[in-house]
Amino acid sequence: MSAKLADQDTEKLIKDTAKRLFFGEGRFNATTQEIADAAGVNRTLINYYFRSRDKLFQIVFDDAQLNEQQLTEQIVFSDLPFKEKIARHLDVFLEQAKQYPYLEIYMVTQMNQGCIWKDHEKMSLLLDKFYLEIGLEMEKGTIDRMRPEQFLLNFISLLSFPLSMRPLLQETMGITTEHYDTLLEERKEIILRTLFKQ
Structure with missing residues (x-):
């Protein structure tokens, strides 16, 4: 070598x-x-x-953010039907949560400290495409009418809250890591049923 x-x-x-x-x-x-x-x-x-340790922290954080943005872009800009895009996103991020259960907490913590990496132009294009598809789904009647931002907030909340609050919820609810993993695995179908009428 x-x-x-x-x-x-x-x-x-x-x-x-x-x-x-x-x-x-x-x-x-x-x-x-x-x-x-x-x-x-x-x-x-x-x-x-x-x-330095801080530089290593920053590199690992930047890699995590970049990876998350790239995965989201691949899904949003794919030719999959909208509901399948949401399902694919859930698969990817719930699988990631199994391997890295503290990723969401870490990213929120770092962002609160001002350590944020974003390509605003790409994010704007991604959101425009996502909002357009949400609007089309509302026209079809597959999801309830609301501001597209509200649909996105519902989606993010249903997915991210159990991930970012995991240590607190697991302790408060008095359940094992294995049991919580099972609850997370069940989230996909629950989220899809909550967001979509059919």
């Missing part, structure tokens, strides 16, 4: 490990040493590849 490939593999290992600790285990305050130990590398390698 060339030195360049080895460097890329080590860098990816560190990023993947940080992502697992932050998003998979909810250890947002994991130290550079803890990340290095979990990755099985020397702590100095984190500084070598990323210069």
